[in-house]
Amino acid sequence: MKRQVPLVLCFVFGIVMIFTQFSPHSFSQGIYEEVISWALIIGPFALVLATVTLIQTHTARIRRRTEHWQYSFVVFAGLIIMVLIGIPFKPQNSVFEWLYNNVQLPMDATMFSLLAFFIASAAYRAFRARTFEASLLLITALIVMMGNVPVGDLLSNDTASKARQWILDNPNLSARRGIILGVSLGVISQSIRIILGIERSYLGGGD
Amino acid sequence: MDWNLIGIWVAAFLTLSIYSVLYRDNPFYRFAEHLFVGVSVGYGIVLSIYQGFIPFAWDPFVAAVTGESPTGFIKLIPIGIGLLFFARLSPRHTWLIRYPIAILIGFGAGIAIPNVLRANIFEQTRGTIAPFAEIAAGTLSGWGIFEAVLMVAGVICTLTYFFFAVEHRGPVKWLSKVGIAFLMIGFGSAFGNTVMGRVALLIQRVDFLLGDWLHIIQ
Numbered sequence: 321m322k323r324q325v326p327l328v329l330c331f332v333f334g335i336v337m338i339f340t341q342f343s344p345h346s347f348s349q350g351i352y353e354e355v356i357s358w359a360l361i362i363g364p365f366a367l368v369l370a371t372v373t374l375i376q377t378h379t380a381r382i383r384r385r386t387e388h389w390q391y392s393f394v395v396f397a398g399l400i401i402m403v404l405i406g407i408p409f410k411p412q413n414s415v416f417e418w419l420y421n422n423v424q425l426p427m428d429a430t431m432f433s434l435l436a437f438f439i440a441s442a443a444y445r446a447f448r449a450r451t452f453e454a455s456l457l458l459i460t461a462l463i464v465m466m467g468n469v470p471v472g473d474l475l476s477n478d479t480a481s482k483a484r485q486w487i488l489d490n491p492n493l494s495a496r497r498g499i500i501l502g503v504s505l506g507v508i509s510q511s512i513r514i515i516l517g518i519e520r521s522y523l524g525g526g527d
Numbered sequence: 528m529d530w531n532l533i534g535i536w537v538a539a540f541l542t543l544s545i546y547s548v549l550y551r552d553n554p555f556y557r558f559a560e561h562l563f564v565g566v567s568v569g570y571g572i573v574l575s576i577y578q579g580f581i582p583f584a585w586d587p588f589v590a591a592v593t594g595e596s597p598t599g600f601i602k603l604i605p606i607g608i609g610l611l612f613f614a615r616l617s618p619r620h621t622w623l624i625r626y627p628i629a630i631l632i633g634f635g636a637g638i639a640i641p642n643v644l645r646a647n648i649f650e651q652t653r654g655t656i657a658p659f660a661e662i663a664a665g666t667l668s669g670w671g672i673f674e675a676v677l678m679v680a681g682v683i684c685t686l687t688y689f690f691f692a693v694e695h696r697g698p699v700k701w702l703s704k705v706g707i708a709f710l711m712i713g714f715g716s717a718f719g720n721t722v723m724g725r726v727a728l729l730i731q732r733v734d735f736l737l738g739d740w741l742h743i744i745q
Contacts, residue, residue: 326625330633337637358605359634361584362627364575365609371568372616391561398565406573416573422534423541424570426735427563430545433728437549439721453711460715461722468723488716494678495713497651498685498706504647511636511643522632523625 322526327517334515371399398423460487539740542732655682681709 333355340352378392405416449455466472467484513519544559584602591599608630614623658675661667667675687699688706695703737743 322622322625326629329626330629330636333630333633334637337634338640341638341641354601355634357583357602358608359631360579361602361605362609362612362631364572364579365612365627366631367572367575369612369615371572372613374564374568388557391557394558394561395565398562398567399569400565402566402569403572406569407576411573411577418530418534419566420570422538423562424566426538426732427541427545427559427566429728430542430732431563433725433732434545434548436722436725436729439718439725443718443722453707456708456711457715457718460712461719464716464719465723468719484719487712490674490677491681491709491712492716494655494681495685495709497655497678498682498689498709499713500647500651501682502686502689504643504651507643508640508648511639514632514636522628526622 323520323523326523327520331515331517334511338515375399460492463487535739539736542736546732655679680705685709685713 336351336355340348340355343349374395378395381389381392402416402419405413405419409416411417443461447454447458447461449458463480464484464487466476467480467482472480510519514522541559541562544555545563547553548556584606587596587599587602588606589599590596591602608627611623611626614620655678658667658671658678662672662675684702684706686706687702688710690699693699734744738745
């Protein structure tokens with residue numbers, strides 16, 4: 321019950337998803353769509369469990385008075401406000417949209433833009449053209465960056481953007497295709513191992 | 528009350544709070560960081576309920592209860608399986624969480640095999656060798672032939688670098704070395720594009736602060 325049933329479920333759902341995709345029959349397509357809807361139903365429960373775990377973690381922080389425990393109340397405030405407005409009044413509600421546009425969206429963009437500073441400082445330390453490979457990486461990155469901004473074309477008489485496009489369409493694409501083919505073969509072999517029950521690490525330890 | 532104006536001030540305060548970490552860790556950054564976590568999780572829950580649970584589980588179930596569509600009762604099965612996730616909260620019944628995880632893993636593995644085969648292996652291989660049909664038809668220029676050969680050489684050399692079943696000696700070693708060069712060009716392109724993407728976001732935030740908030744620029 322504890323290990324065999326999950327292995328059987330994994331096998332059945334995996335096989336069903338493979339065969340229904342190869343069969344255009346309406347019965348097969350009906351099963352395919354039903355199983356997809358099942359996954360879409362089960363998925364949100366995992367998100368709710370993750371939220372419960374987040375709440376437990378921050379409750380424990382408050383109870384133990386660990387460093388910066390006061391900020392856990394801020395997490396709760398943000399979470400509760402979004403849920404209390406979003407669930408009863410739907411995501412199209414004007415207050416929910418206001419919170420999304422003026423609280424979440426600016427913070428999201430700012431958090432990601434912070435990486436511009438960190439990536440610049442990391443590049444300063446890492447981008448030393450000590451080897452041929454490092455020089456290749458540095459030169460390619462410079463050409464791609466210069467080709468992305470108007471000043472690059474202004475200084476090079478449109479050569480920068482043309483060089484950038486050629487790099488992206490040729491050597492970059494061939495490297496990406498090599499990586500994609502390698503990763504895809506890995507994904508397929510790992511998926512087969514999972515479906516056949518050879519790979520069981522997702523079951524965790526214990527009985 | 529002008530909620531647009533309040534929204535701009537709130538967004539400006541949060542933007543500056545997050546950028547304040549560039550100086551050092553401080554209470555404003557910690558406040559914004561924790562608020563971001565809470566708001567993002569809340570937003571994710573609301574969206575997953577309205578885009579996943581309600582249309583795919585709740586609406587069919589209600590339709591079954593009201594007699595519109597009796598097949599909706601079948602949705603009780605995935606709802607029951609989803610509820611097993613909460614077995615994680617009971618130490619004695621934690622093992623029950625393996626059921627929904629196994630279903631999602633099996634589903635993901637099953638859906639991956641045909642899609643990866645189709646989109647990533649067949650299509651990428653086709654895209655790599657397609658220009659050779661033009662070479663055979665004599666419609667490709669000299670530069671186009673060079674690019675087609677470069678593409679195939681790059682893919683083969685990159686794959687050789689990841690091929691660990693044979694020892695990298697002799698010709699394999701050299702192919703692998705060329706593969707590394709292609710990979711470095713690929714990583715350099717990815718790095719350059721990532722930097723420019725983040726800088727674009729930074730410019731957008733500065734534009735918001737100087738334009739929408741302070742009205743210094745138009």
